[in-house]
Amino acid sequence: MFSPSDISALAITLKLAATTTAILLVLGTPLALWLASTKSRLRSVIEAVIALPLVLPPTVLGFYLLLAFSPRGAIGSVMAASGLPSLAFSFWGLVLGSVIYSMPFVVQPLQNSFIGLGSRPLEAAACLGAGPIDRFISVVLPLSKLGYLTAAVLGFAHTLGEFGVVLMIGGNIPGQTQVLSIAIYDHVEALEYSQAHWLAASLLLVSFLVLLLIYSANKRFSLVKTP
Amino acid sequence: MIEIDIQLNKAEFQLAAKFSVPAKGVTAIFGPSGCGKTTLLRALAGLEQGAVGEINIAGEIWLDRECCMNVNERRVGVVFQNPSLFPHLSVEQNLLYGRKRLKKHSKLFDLEEFYTVLGVKSLLARSIQGLSGGEAQRVALGRAMLAEPKLLLVDEPLSALDQATRHQLMSFLENFFQQIDIPVFYVTHSTEEVARLADNLVLMNGGQISGYGPIQQVLGSIETVLSSGDAAFSVLEGKIAKQDLPSLTTVRSSCGIDLQIPEAGGASVLGRRVRLRIRARDVSLCLEQPKGSSILNILPAIISDMSTQPHEGSRIIKLDVAGEQLLSKVSEYSVQQLNLHKGLPVYAQIKSAALLS
Numbered sequence: 001m002f003s004p005s006d007i008s009a010l011a012i013t014l015k016l017a018a019t020t021t022a023i024l025l026v027l028g029t030p031l032a033l034w035l036a037s038t039k040s041r042l043r044s045v046i047e048a049v050i051a052l053p054l055v056l057p058p059t060v061l062g063f064y065l066l067l068a069f070s071p072r073g074a075i076g077s078v079m080a081a082s083g084l085p086s087l088a089f090s091f092w093g094l095v096l097g098s099v100i101y102s103m104p105f106v107v108q109p110l111q112n113s114f115i116g117l118g119s120r121p122l123e124a125a126a127c128l129g130a131g132p133i134d135r136f137i138s139v140v141l142p143l144s145k146l147g148y149l150t151a152a153v154l155g156f157a158h159t160l161g162e163f164g165v166v167l168m169i170g171g172n173i174p175g176q177t178q179v180l181s182i183a184i185y186d187h188v189e190a191l192e193y194s195q196a197h198w199l200a201a202s203l204l205l206v207s208f209l210v211l212l213l214i215y216s217a218n219k220r221f222s223l224v225k226t227p
Numbered sequence: 228m229i230e231i232d233i234q235l236n237k238a239e240f241q242l243a244a245k246f247s248v249p250a251k252g253v254t255a256i257f258g259p260s261g262c263g264k265t266t267l268l269r270a271l272a273g274l275e276q277g278a279v280g281e282i283n284i285a286g287e288i289w290l291d292r293e294c295c296m297n298v299n300e301r302r303v304g305v306v307f308q309n310p311s312l313f314p315h316l317s318v319e320q321n322l323l324y325g326r327k328r329l330k331k332h333s334k335l336f337d338l339e340e341f342y343t344v345l346g347v348k349s350l351l352a353r354s355i356q357g358l359s360g361g362e363a364q365r366v367a368l369g370r371a372m373l374a375e376p377k378l379l380l381v382d383e384p385l386s387a388l389d390q391a392t393r394h395q396l397m398s399f400l401e402n403f404f405q406q407i408d409i410p411v412f413y414v415t416h417s418t419e420e421v422a423r424l425a426d427n428l429v430l431m432n433g434g435q436i437s438g439y440g441p442i443q444q445v446l447g448s449i450e451t452v453l454s455s456g457d458a459a460f461s462v463l464e465g466k467i468a469k470q471d472l473p474s475l476t477t478v479r480s481s482c483g484i485d486l487q488i489p490e491a492g493g494a495s496v497l498g499r500r501v502r503l504r505i506r507a508r509d510v511s512l513c514l515e516q517p518k519g520s521s522i523l524n525i526l527p528a529i530i531s532d533m534s535t536q537p538h539e540g541s542r543i544i545k546l547d548v549a550g551e552q553l554l555s556k557v558s559e560y561s562v563q564q565l566n567l568h569k570g571l572p573v574y575a576q577i578k579s580a581a582l583l584s
Contacts, residue, residue, distance in 0.1 A: 128325030
C-alpha cells in the first residue's frame with residue numbers, strides 16, 4: 001500500500017504542517033491584533049503583503065526564497081558567514097516557505113475574529129483593572145476560540161497541500177524534504193498510478209475531514225458568540 | 228472634591244470640561260444628545276487617547292501634566308450604555324472579574340448581602356445570554372461596584388430598556404446610590420432621572436460645561452440650557468409630614484413650607500425623606516391671593532429673578548417661597564400685563580408636584 005518513502009513523506013508533511021501552524025499562530029496573533037486595531041496607513045501595505053501568496057503562483061515565492069537563501073543569496077550568504085546552516089534544501093527552509101505561503105490563511109481569520117470582538121469587552125476589562133496581557137488571556141482568547149480553530153485548521157490544511165514553494169526551496173530529497181504532494185507527483189511521473197492513488201485519496205479524505213470539522217464547529221460555536 | 232479640567236480634540240468636536248463637585252453623592256451630567264457627555268465619561272475613565280489636563284479624584288491624581296494613569300490603574304467603575312458583560316463567563320464570574328484583580332480588598336464587603344441588594348442572587352450560576360435587559364444592567368453595575376472604585380461612571384443605563392423595566396431599574400438605582408458611599412457620575416438626557424437621582428448637576432452643551440453645582444443651585448440659575456427650555460423644573464426636598472386631610476399627603480420642605488399632594492399610597496410613610504419635582508410650566512402667578520381655586524398649593528412668594536429675554540414667547544421667573552426656590556414659566560404677555568419684576572410679591576399656584584421617591 002504505502003512504501004517506506006511514502007510513509008516518510010507523510011511524516012515530513014505532517015511535521016511540516018504542525019510546525020508551520022504553531023509558528024503562524026504565535027506570529028499571527030500580535031500581527032492580527034495590530035491589524036485589527038491600528039489606524040496606521042501602513043496597515044494596507046502589510047495586509048497586501050500578507051495576502052500576496054493568495055494570488056502569486058507558489059513557484060514565484062519559492063524562486064525568490066531560493067535566491068535569497070542559497071549560500072550565495074542575500075540572506076544565505078550572511079547566514080553562511082555567521083556559521084548557520086543553509087536553509088535551502090532543508091526542513092527549516094520548508095518551514096520558512098510554508099510560514100510565508102500559509103500566512104494569510106492564519107492571519108485573516110484571526111484578524112476578522114478580533115475585529116468582530118470589538119473594543120467594548122476589552123474596555124470593560126481594562127476598567128475592571130485588567131492589564132493588556134491579562135485582557136488578552138481572560139477576554140480575547142476565550143472569545144476568539146472559533147477564530148483560532150479556523151486559523152489553525154486552515155493553516156494546517158493549506159500547508160498539507162503545498163507544492164510549488166516546497167519544490168523550489170526544499171528540492172525533492174526523499175526522507176528530508178520530500179512531502180506528500182511531491183511524492184504523488186513523482187509516482188505519477190513514474191506511471192505508478194496505484195501508489196499515487198493511495199496517497200492522493202488519503203490527502204483528499206484528510207482535507208475533507210478537516211474542513212468538515214471547521215464548518216460543524218462554526219455552527220456549534222455561533223450559538224455562544226457575542227450577540 | 229473631584230476636580231476635573233480636561234481637553235480633548237477629536238475630528239468631530241472638541242471637549243473642554245472644567246468643573247468640580249463634592250466626592251460624594253450622585254452627580255448628573257446632563258445635556259442634549261451629542262454634546263459630549265459620553266466622551267467626557269470615557270476621558271475620565273482613560274478610554275480616550277489624547278485627553279489632556281487634570282483629573283483629581285479626592286486627592287488621587289489620574290491625569291495631570293506629568294502623568295496619565297492607564298485605564299486599568301485608575302480605580303474607576305464604568306457602567307456602559309449597553310451592559311458589555313463578558314459572554315463567555317457566568318453571571319457570578321462577571322461580577323467577580325474586577326474584584327479578583329484587586330490588590331487588596333479595602334472594605335469589608337458582604338458578598339451575600341450585596342447580591343441580595345442587587346437582586347442577582349438567583350442569577351449567579353446563569354450564563355449571560357439568558358438575562359433580561361434590566362438584569363444585565365444590574366450585573367454590570369454590581370461588577371463595577373465589586374471592584375471597589377473611587378468613582379463610579381454610569382452612562383445612560385436606562386436608555387436601552389423598555390418603559391416598565393426602566394421604572395423598576397430607576398427605583399432600584401435611587402435606593403442603591405443612597406446606600407453606597409462612592410461618588411457617582413451619571414450621564415443622562417432625561418430630566419426625570421436628573422430630578423430623581425442627582426445631588427449635583429453638571430450641564431453640558433457643545434462639548435463645554437455650561438453650569439455645575441448642587442442641583443438646587445444649578446436648576447435655579449435661569450439662563451442655563453435646562454431652565455430656558457420647556458423642561459425647566461425645580462426640585463424640593465422634604466419629608467412626608469402628616470396625612471390628616473382625606474386622600475392628601477402633606478410634604479414639608481426643608482425650609483418649612485407645606486405642600487399638599489394627592490395621596491401617594493404606600494410611598495407615604497410618615498417622616499420619609501422625599502423629593503418633589505415641580506415643572507416651571509405647572510407654576511402660575513397671581514398678584515392677589517386667589518379664592519375658590521381647585522389648585523391645592525397656593526403660596527406667597529417673591530420674584531427673586533427673571534430671565535431677561537423671552538424664549539418662545541415665555542419667560543422663566545425665579546421665586547423665593549419662604550426660602551425655597553421655585554421656577555415658574557409665564558408668557559411674555561402676562562409678564563407685561565401684570566408688570567412682573569424683581570422683588571414683586573406674588574402668589575404662586577402650583578398645579579402639580581410629582582413625588583419622586
